[in-house]
Amino acid sequence: MPEPDLSPTPAPGVPPIEIPPRYTIAVRTLCEFTAKAGDLDLRFTPSPTAQEGVAGHGVVTRRRGGDYRAEVALSMDFEGLRVRGRADGYDRAANRLEEIKTVRGEGAVVPDNHRALHWAQAKTYAWMLCAQENLAEIDVALVYFDILSQQERVECERFDAATLRATFEGHCRVFLAWAEQEIAHRSARDAGLATLPFPHDGFRPGQRTLAESVYKANASGRTLLTQAPTGIGKSIGTVFPALKAMPGQQIDKLFFLSARSTGRAVALDATARLTRAEGAPLRVIELVARDKACEHPDLACHGASCPLARSFYDRLPAAREAARGTLEHAQRLDREALREIARTHAVCPYFLAQEMVRWSDVVVADYNYFFDRNAMLYALTVVNGWRVSVLVDEAHNLVERARAMYTAELDPSAFRAMRKTAPKALARPIERVNRQWRALAARTDAAYEVCETAPAAFVDALTQCCAAILEQMSANGPAQHRHDAELERFYFDALQFVRMAEQIEEHGGKHSLFDVTRRPAHGGSHRVQRGVDAVPCVRNLLPAPFLRARFAGAHSTTLFSATLQPVDYYTDMLGLPARTAWVEVPSPFRAEQLDVHIATRISTRYRDRDRTLPALVQLMGEQYAARPGNYLAFFSSHDYLQRAAEAFARSYPDVPCRLQARGMDEAGQAAFIDGFVEGGCGIGFAVLGGSFSEGVDLPGDRLIGAFVATLGLPQVNPVNEQLRERMEQVFGRGYAYAYLYPGLRKVVQAAGRVIRTDDDRGVVWLIDDRFADAEILALLPTWWRPAPVAARRETSRHNAAQHEPQSGQDAAGAIFA
Numbered sequence: 001m002p003e004p005d006l007s008p009t010p011a012p013g014v015p016p017i018e019i020p021p022r023y024t025i026a027v028r029t030l031c032e033f034t035a036k037a038g039d040l041d042l043r044f045t046p047s048p049t050a051q052e053g054v055a056g057h058g059v060v061t062r063r064r065g066g067d068y069r070a071e072v073a074l075s076m077d078f079e080g081l082r083v084r085g086r087a088d089g090y091d092r093a094a095n096r097l098e099e100i101k102t103v104r105g106e107g108a109v110v111p112d113n114h115r116a117l118h119w120a121q122a123k124t125y126a127w128m129l130c131a132q133e134n135l136a137e138i139d140v141a142l143v144y145f146d147i148l149s150q151q152e153r154v155e156c157e158r159f160d161a162a163t164l165r166a167t168f169e170g171h172c173r174v175f176l177a178w179a180e181q182e183i184a185h186r187s188a189r190d191a192g193l194a195t196l197p198f199p200h201d202g203f204r205p206g207q208r209t210l211a212e213s214v215y216k217a218n219a220s221g222r223t224l225l226t227q228a229p230t231g232i233g234k235s236i237g238t239v240f241p242a243l244k245a246m247p248g249q250q251i252d253k254l255f256f257l258s259a260r261s262t263g264r265a266v267a268l269d270a271t272a273r274l275t276r277a278e279g280a281p282l283r284v285i286e287l288v289a290r291d292k293a294c295e296h297p298d299l300a301c302h303g304a305s306c307p308l309a310r311s312f313y314d315r316l317p318a319a320r321e322a323a324r325g326t327l328e329h330a331q332r333l334d335r336e337a338l339r340e341i342a343r344t345h346a347v348c349p350y351f352l353a354q355e356m357v358r359w360s361d362v363v364v365a366d367y368n369y370f371f372d373r374n375a376m377l378y379a380l381t382v383v384n385g386w387r388v389s390v391l392v393d394e395a396h397n398l399v400e401r402a403r404a405m406y407t408a409e410l411d412p413s414a415f416r417a418m419r420k421t422a423p424k425a426l427a428r429p430i431e432r433v434n435r436q437w438r439a440l441a442a443r444t445d446a447a448y449e450v451c452e453t454a455p456a457a458f459v460d461a462l463t464q465c466c467a468a469i470l471e472q473m474s475a476n477g478p479a480q481h482r483h484d485a486e487l488e489r490f491y492f493d494a495l496q497f498v499r500m501a502e503q504i505e506e507h508g509g510k511h512s513l514f515d516v517t518r519r520p521a522h523g524g525s526h527r528v529q530r531g532v533d534a535v536p537c538v539r540n541l542l543p544a545p546f547l548r549a550r551f552a553g554a555h556s557t558t559l560f561s562a563t564l565q566p567v568d569y570y571t572d573m574l575g576l577p578a579r580t581a582w583v584e585v586p587s588p589f590r591a592e593q594l595d596v597h598i599a600t601r602i603s604t605r606y607r608d609r610d611r612t613l614p615a616l617v618q619l620m621g622e623q624y625a626a627r628p629g630n631y632l633a634f635f636s637s638h639d640y641l642q643r644a645a646e647a648f649a650r651s652y653p654d655v656p657c658r659l660q661a662r663g664m665d666e667a668g669q670a671a672f673i674d675g676f677v678e679g680g681c682g683i684g685f686a687v688l689g690g691s692f693s694e695g696v697d698l699p700g701d702r703l704i705g706a707f708v709a710t711l712g713l714p715q716v717n718p719v720n721e722q723l724r725e726r727m728e729q730v731f732g733r734g735y736a737y738a739y740l741y742p743g744l745r746k747v748v749q750a751a752g753r754v755i756r757t758d759d760d761r762g763v764v765w766l767i768d769d770r771f772a773d774a775e776i777l778a779l780l781p782t783w784w785r786p787a788p789v790a791a792r793r794e795t796s797r798h799n800a801a802q803h804e805p806q807s808g809q810d811a812a813g814a815i816f817a
Contacts (some may be wrong), residue, residue: 023179027085034171035120039303040312041111056102067093074128078172087125096139127164190247192280205588210237213583218245218556227564228585231756235270252386259397283327286334287365293350308348319345387555395559402543408500409537418490429468436461441534448718454501454514500538511542544575599767629704634688636710656682694749699756705763712743744779
């Protein structure tokens with residue numbers, strides 16, 4: 001039988017008319033929209049890493065014959081909708097298309113909703129290939145490849161082209177109604193953004209330079225590192241130009257990433273002000289952490305346990321439509337709006353938010369959503385081929401946050417708790433882990449030990465235990481209950497640990513190390529006498545190798561903060577691209593607004609604190625008496641804070657004092673800040689680097705002064721000493737990178753709470769004789785100091801200029817006229 005020609009046939013003598021698609025969508029996105037059904041089920045799908053997935057695909061495709069084509073690019077148009085993607089592989093000789101999925105563990109059970117998605121993807125690719133190759137039928141295979149055993153599990157079925165075509169068109173028709181609304185929204189959005197006015201009468205001093213620099217970075221597709229002083233309106237000054245660049249650069253999404261909830265609130269407020277000013281129809285969504293969004297934290301995330309996971313994908317279309325209606329009306333889906341919609345439709349608010357990311361223009365979220373090793377926003381960007389602009393708020397925090405993202409630690413107490421409730425079938429692999437853990441703990445009496453590599457026997461025991469746990473959980477199926485939560489938690493912690501341990505040797509082992517911290521046993525010895533009492537850790541020191549792919553995946557990234565110097569430190573730590581532009585926005589504030597004093601006769605070194613505490617208290621009391629008002633006093637620790645506060649209260653009992661408490665919750669933090677009222681008086685005692693050192697806006701006389709009784713240097717301990725040694729090896733600047741720069745950054749951030757507007761007046765006391773050192777002075781803002789000191793900064797500023805400074809005085813200026 002001749003193979004039918006399923007392609008459109010033009011009339012004789014008439015060339016085919018190319019009709020450009022009105023909407024383009026990835027195969028995976030189309031199928032996720034139309035094919036998923038049933039429960040949300042996260043029990044048995046521990047996904048391999050992206051690197052493991054790529055490696056697994058490579059193993060499978062290399063096993064095939066010479067007629068096998070991998071990564072087959074396919075595209076198909078249907079009624080103005082273009083569907084595109086890459087099929088994993090096609091064996092021409094066997095006429096078989098393969099969709100390859102990697103799993104961990106031979107017994108891994110793929111949930112029904114995932115299998116439905118996988119088959120939908122495979123059949124979509126199969127039809128597109130039939131049309132391209134003029135095939136009448138084709139074998140379609142799902143290949144599940146276990147990265148642990150290297151074995152394949154194959155499901156194969158033959159389909160004729162007509163059936164595949166009907167299935168494909170059915171998916172397209174379901175999506176087209178939504179797509180038409182998306183097309184209309186995108187057109188209106190871009191038209192509105194092109195004429196979007198600045199929401200205020202004019203730019204603040206420095207704000208225009210910032211805005212022009214951000215616009216230029218987006219226009220040229222570059223990474224921008226910009227230091228802009230507090231109080232100039234950095235959120236509006238970055239969001240506005242990024243939005244203005246979206247139509248011309250065909251940018252799909254803007255991600256505003258912050259380290260704190262306060263930063264997210266400011267970003268949401270900025271977008272609201274922009275859209276109110278005759279703005280474009282803009283869809284803005286807020287993402288929060290899973291533990292804050294979850295309505296049932298005591299339940300497992302699957303339909304047999306949680307009612308909001310049960311039939312999630314069946315209820316999702318109605319919830320998605322309601323969420324879009326809210327976006328069209330209110331132009332914002334914040335945490336409370338998402339929660340209300342989720343309650344109405346009985347779905348999980350956390351996963352509803354993830355779904356709505358696809359249909360939003362601006363996403364406001366935490367750093368980890370783009371920079372973490374399992375970052376959702378980054379994964380969606382890659383899978384869907386989005387052009388994204390990324391704004392990183394208070395970017396000085398990204399160094400420490402990224403280190404934490406790529407660090408994995410195992411808790412011995414959690415392991416012991418898991419052993420007590422684990423099924424008997426897991427006794428042998430868990431006991432093997434226990435033996436290796438005990439051996440690790442007993443290697444030495446040292447409280448802290450660094451190993452050249454992760455001990456192979458310990459990692460192997462964890463790997464085999466993970467495989468056994470996965471097989472056990474898979475065998476249980478829907479019967480798994482909440483008492484398995486500890487086992488499941490250990491499984492994911494151990495899996496993360498193993499994956500990070502496997503990467504220590506990458507890049508010559510420079511980015512991470514393996515260490516063991518031993519808890520003291522009775523009698524003061526660190527040697528473990530019984531049980532597991534050592535904390536093994538794969539500790540990241542240099543996040544740059546992990547972050548480079550994130551910056552490469554964005555069309556443009558802007559990292560901004562009031563404290564981003566020295567430039568080389570952030571470039572080295574974060575792995576910024578070679579073409580990263582550097583802009584230092586001049587401060588709009590004047591030296592006469594802020595009296596900066598250095599207490600050169602007081603040392604806050606640990607050994608000197610008892611001796612100098614009376615002088616410190618006297619200094620604070622005399623400053624308060626000279627100008628009563630609201631002050632913040634920052635100390636290096638809670639212990640130092642407590643001692644200083646008690647001494648001050650004894651000497652000046654009439655001065656109101658408030659203290660930052662250990663573990664203060666959000667309500668307590670809000671109450672602490674609310675105490676700084678206009679016309680008020682008193683001193684707030686806080687820890688440098690804590691909740692009140694940055695992100696706090698107290699303009700006018702809500703705050704008139706700050707005492708900083710520390711250089712902010714990180715504590716000298718074995719971990720920080722390892723960091724210093726590694727930074728010395730890699731960059732030749734161990735002390736500066738491990739101690740000096742992180743410490744002085746916290747000092748400048750804390751002092752920056754005092755002057756917030758052009759009308760503010762205040763005082764800052766830097767209390768330590770070391771602040772007078774030339775190296776320290778060079779790291780403080782130039783506008784703080786008298787002219788002779790400022791002159792010393794010329795060398796530093798000249799060096800920074802080597803990072804391609806931008807003047808902001810070219811064509812971008814017309815955008816903000």
